[in-house]
Amino acid sequence: MKVPEVQNLNNINVTAPEQAAKLRYGFGAYANPRVQNDIYTLTNQQFKKNPVEAVYEKFLAKYNPNALLARYMSEESVNKMLQASPNVSKILAEKGVQPKVCIDNLKNIQNTHVKTTVDVAVALADEMSLPKEDKQAIVLGSIFHDFGKIMIPEEVLNKKGKLTSEERAIVDTHSQIGYELLKTTSMDSKALSIVRNHHRAASMTNDFLSKVVSVADVYSALTEKRSYKETMSDEDALVIIDSFVDSGKLDGDVVGALKQHLNKKSKDAA
Numbered sequence: 436m437k438v439p440e441v442q443n444l445n446n447i448n449v450t451a452p453e454q455a456a457k458l459r460y461g462f463g464a465y466a467n468p469r470v471q472n473d474i475y476t477l478t479n480q481q482f483k484k485n486p487v488e489a490v491y492e493k494f495l496a497k498y499n500p501n502a503l504l505a506r507y508m509s510e511e512s513v514n515k516m517l518q519a520s521p522n523v524s525k526i527l528a529e530k531g532v533q534p535k536v537c538i539d540n541l542k543n544i545q546n547t548h549v550k551t552t553v554d555v556a557v558a559l560a561d562e563m564s565l566p567k568e569d570k571q572a573i574v575l576g577s578i579f580h581d582f583g584k585i586m587i588p589e590e591v592l593n594k595k596g597k598l599t600s601e602e603r604a605i606v607d608t609h610s611q612i613g614y615e616l617l618k619t620t621s622m623d624s625k626a627l628s629i630v631r632n633h634h635r636a637a638s639m640t641n642d643f644l645s646k647v648v649s650v651a652d653v654y655s656a657l658t659e660k661r662s663y664k665e666t667m668s669d670e671d672a673l674v675i676i677d678s679f680v681d682s683g684k685l686d687g688d689v690v691g692a693l694k695q696h697l698n699k700k701s702k703d704a705a
Contacts, residue, residue: 489621496623500575504545504582507620510536513585519619523586523612530605532588540584540592548655553577555693556651562692568625569644575622576629577648583613583630610634638683646686650676650693653685669697 495503506512513536517523524534541549556577560570584592587609591602598606614631625644632645633652640646657672673694679685 492621493623496575496621496626497571500578503575504541504578507582507617508538508541508585510538513538513616516616516619520615522615526608526612526615527586530601530608532586532605534586535588537585537587537589537592540587540589541582543593544581544584548659549578549581551655551659552580552648552651555654555696556648558696559647559651559689559692562696563647563689565647572623572625572629573644573647575626576633576644577651579613579617579622579626579630580633580648580652581609581613582617583609583611583615585616586612607634636682636684637686637689643686646689650685650689653679654693669701673697 492503492506495506507516517534517536527534553574556573557570560573565573584606587606591598591605594602610631610633614627617630618627628642629645629648632640632642633648635642635645635649637646637649653676654672657667657675658669660666676685676690676693680687680690
């Protein structure tokens with residue numbers, strides 16, 4: 436592709452980081468004008484992703500996953516995913532729920548629960564010295580881990596008070612719903628596995644990256660204020676988290692990394 440911003444990249448005086456920055460900018464300059472408004476095309480009654488879109492989304496997934504989330508957080512985008520993934524409607528129908536896109540469900544947690552989960556998951560990845568590729572998947576999986584909540588009725592998701600068993604069953608579908616929606620995209624398979632498995636008990640899955648995000652997710656949920664509860668101290672949260680390790684819900688090694696992270700954080704704050 437001939438884009439002025441990525442010319443002369445073979446110049447020996449241009450450093451590698453500068454090359455990467457120019458390539459990222461150049462790709463955006465090249466792809467943006469060529470991206471169709473409709474990210475799917477109907478072919479033989481099946482929705483197929485525009486190939487330029489697929490490349491562009493992989494680019495965003497690597498360099499700006501928050502922009503990818505914003506791209507998907509529209510009623511039009513989700514409705515296209517729903518048309519490409521009929522399983523979502525079946526999952527909701529089994530719980531007596533009519534499919535309805537609730538964008539605000541994600542907007543309300545994007546800068547609170549999602550951000551905390553991402554920050555803690557990345558810190559855990561650093562504590563355990565995970566490979567760069569795994570860390571990238573953890574970032575992407577953390578950002579999208581609650582994407583399925585976009586289909587959960589707002590009155591259930593944000594209910595003030597304890598959920599009934601039926602309501603809890605509806606909320607619990609969000610992991611599978613998120614997976615079903617996002618697998619119609621070009622998302623990385625490791626990130627998709629995190630979305631699907633982050634609520635699965637550690638003893639029931641071999642997906643280590645989802646175990647990392649699961650610990651970050653639980654810690655974030657316990658220590659933040661919710662419509663039905665107040666914030667919780669790290670000490671009280673760790674008591675509950677340790678009980679989850681004992682029951683096989685959370686991975687002990689990952690929780691150990693969490694304790695190391697919180698200990699360092701506490702010393703830095705002192």
